Amino acid sequence: MYIIVAGGGKVGYYLAKELLSEGHEVLVIEQSAKKCEQISEELGSIALRGDACETTTLADAGMARADMVVAVTGDDEDNLVICQVAKKKFNAPRTIARINNPKNEPIFRKLGIDVTVSSTNIILEHLEAELPTHSVVHLLELRAQGLEILDIKVPPNSPAVGKLLKDLPIPANSVVSLHLSLKHGPSIPKGDSVIEAGDAMVVVTTPENEARLKEVLTGR
Amino acid sequence: MEKIANIMVPVSGHKIDEEAIGLACRVARAGKGRVYVVYVIEVTRTLPLNAELETEVKKGEVILDKAERVAEEVDYEVESELLQAREVGPALVDEAIERGVDLIIIGVPYKKRFGEFNLGKVAPYMLKNAPCRVWLVRQAISD
Amino acid sequence: MNIVIMGCGRVGARVAAIFDSEGHKVTVLDIEPYSFRRLPANFNGTAMVGNGIDVDVLRRAGIEQADAFAAVTQGDNRNVMAAQIAKHIFNVPKVVCRIYDPLREELYHTLGLETISPTNVGAQLVKDAIEKA
Numbered sequence: 001m002y003i004i005v006a007g008g009g010k011v012g013y014y015l016a017k018e019l020l021s022e023g024h025e026v027l028v029i030e031q032s033a034k035k036c037e038q039i040s041e042e043l044g045s046i047a048l049r050g051d052a053c054e055t056t057t058l059a060d061a062g063m064a065r066a067d068m069v070v071a072v073t074g075d076d077e078d079n080l081v082i083c084q085v086a087k088k089k090f091n092a093p094r095t096i097a098r099i100n101n102p103k104n105e106p107i108f109r110k111l112g113i114d115v116t117v118s119s120t121n122i123i124l125e126h127l128e129a130e131l132p133t134h135s136v137v138h139l140l141e142l143r144a145q146g147l148e149i150l151d152i153k154v155p156p157n158s159p160a161v162g163k164l165l166k167d168l169p170i171p172a173n174s175v176v177s178l179h180l181s182l183k184h185g186p187s188i189p190k191g192d193s194v195i196e197a198g199d200a201m202v203v204v205t206t207p208e209n210e211a212r213l214k215e216v217l218t219g220r
Numbered sequence: 221m222e223k224i225a226n227i228m229v230p231v232s233g234h235k236i237d238e239e240a241i242g243l244a245c246r247v248a249r250a251g252k253g254r255v256y257v258v259y260v261i262e263v264t265r266t267l268p269l270n271a272e273l274e275t276e277v278k279k280g281e282v283i284l285d286k287a288e289r290v291a292e293e294v295d296y297e298v299e300s301e302l303l304q305a306r307e308v309g310p311a312l313v314d315e316a317i318e319r320g321v322d323l324i325i326i327g328v329p330y331k332k333r334f335g336e337f338n339l340g341k342v343a344p345y346m347l348k349n350a351p352c353r354v355w356l357v358r359q360a361i362s363d
Numbered sequence: 364m365n366i367v368i369m370g371c372g373r374v375g376a377r378v379a380a381i382f383d384s385e386g387h388k389v390t391v392l393d394i395e396p397y398s399f400r401r402l403p404a405n406f407n408g409t410a411m412v413g414n415g416i417d418v419d420v421l422r423r424a425g426i427e428q429a430d431a432f433a434a435v436t437q438g439d440n441r442n443v444m445a446a447q448i449a450k451h452i453f454n455v456p457k458v459v460c461r462i463y464d465p466l467r468e469e470l471y472h473t474l475g476l477e478t479i480s481p482t483n484v485g486a487q488l489v490k491d492a493i494e495k496a
Contacts, residue, residue, distance in 0.1 A: 025269070027265055044310065045306035048265065053439070053440060054464065055466045055470065056466070059266070062264070065267075076444070077438065077441045078440050080443070080444050081443055084443075084470075084474075088470060088473075089470055103418050103419065107452055110451055110452065
């Protein structure tokens with residue numbers, strides 16, 4: 001694949017390095033001459049000096065034949081514009097934007113960016129997984145399908161404890177796909193699986209059903 | 221000065237190339253060395269690196285043919301090579317390293333840009349990055 | 364009218380002052396409090412420190428009740444982003460966006476933003492002035 005990386009800071013540099021090692025053709029667009037020189041010295045002729053928000057720079061970069069644009073500058077507004085110009089002017093098949101303010105995630109989506117990556121949110125998700133107070137951990141969002149995969153821990157005081165899975169009022173459009181039993185280890189859940197305190201359930205559901213599901217399995 | 225066995229002459233099609241080739245042949249003859257003449261096609265990012273660039277290749281071949289004839293005139297045989305790369309400078313440095321050349325002789329046209337003398341992009345890159353000696357042959361202003 | 368202006372530079376401050384003097388309700392945003400020195404002493408509107416591409420800041424500036432929003436900071440991309448948030452997220456009826464880069468201006472204009480390129484307008488004015496005998 002031909003991947004254009006906009007922004008040659010630390011994120012852009014290491015991203016380019018990884019993509020190259022996976023055998024992709026990569027071009028980094030960076031405004032600073034010094035950073036461009038450093039990238040060229042270390043990774044070869046893969047840096048283009050210029051402003052990735054400008055149509056002419058993207059044209060020079062061969063945007064028309066690029067399979068993907070990844071905007072990873074430090075500024076959300078720049079990443080938005082880079083992706084929008086790539087998309088609207090060059091029909092980029094796929095645009096990925098790094099965002100700093102997690103609140104910008106739904107905004108970017110609404111404005112046509114295919115994928116957003118928020119380091120703030122990623123750190124928060126890891127914190128969620130580490131903190132015992134969080135009984136629901138978001139494992140994956142399947143945005144195109146409107147689904148999400150959750151890891152839900154069953155606390156001792158949950159109303160689900162001691163019940164059979166088939167007797168729980170699991171909301172519609174939700175599938176319990178894995179039962180991580182403390183006693184018996186992981187298994188594909190069946191109707192007669194018994195839920196015990198400390199068990200974890202991996203559930204595929206829709207964002208609308210998340211709260212209800214949490215209530216059923218954790219009582220909160 | 222230690223013996224010079226391998227000399228690389230990057231060419232661009234400018235007439236100063238001829239002086240650089242002539243000089244390379246004379247220096248090489250003294251040490252019974254080889255002369256590589258290299259022309260690099262710079263591929264824009266709008267095309268894949270391995271794109272088939274017929275006109276560019278033809279142009280390069282004409283330039284290299286001319287280089288070979290210049291060498292014949294001083295009765296020396298040179299090897300010529302056509303490369304395709306994203307950037308001329310780094311491609312030449314890589315080639316110099318790969319071939320283990322001892323000396324690069326590069327012709328520099330006397331050019332002005334925005335009213336000031338300009339060395340271009342390739343020569344400064346070679347001066348900064350080539351592992352071996354680099355000689356510049358600057359075109360006379362009167363030429 | 365209820366107007367929110369992002370960017371209190373020369374243009375932003377001037378627009379804010381004019382609407383204010385005409386009796387409209389004006390809120391002007393800037394990330395740099397020092398910029399508010401450009402507002403006239405008798406300015407009756409609200410001056411707020413904050414980044415206009417942050418939805419929370421825009422809400423605080425009253426964007427949900429605004430009839431018009433103008434993005435006139437020095438940054439083209441900031442203006443483009445704020446204007447799109449105002450138009451597509453908060454559905455502000457009238458959104459105007461300044462974009463210096465003529466190519467970017469053209470693109471966002473075709474995408475439906477109301478855009479102004481001072482570069483194009485200025486160049487045209489200079490050309491007209493030269494040609495006028």
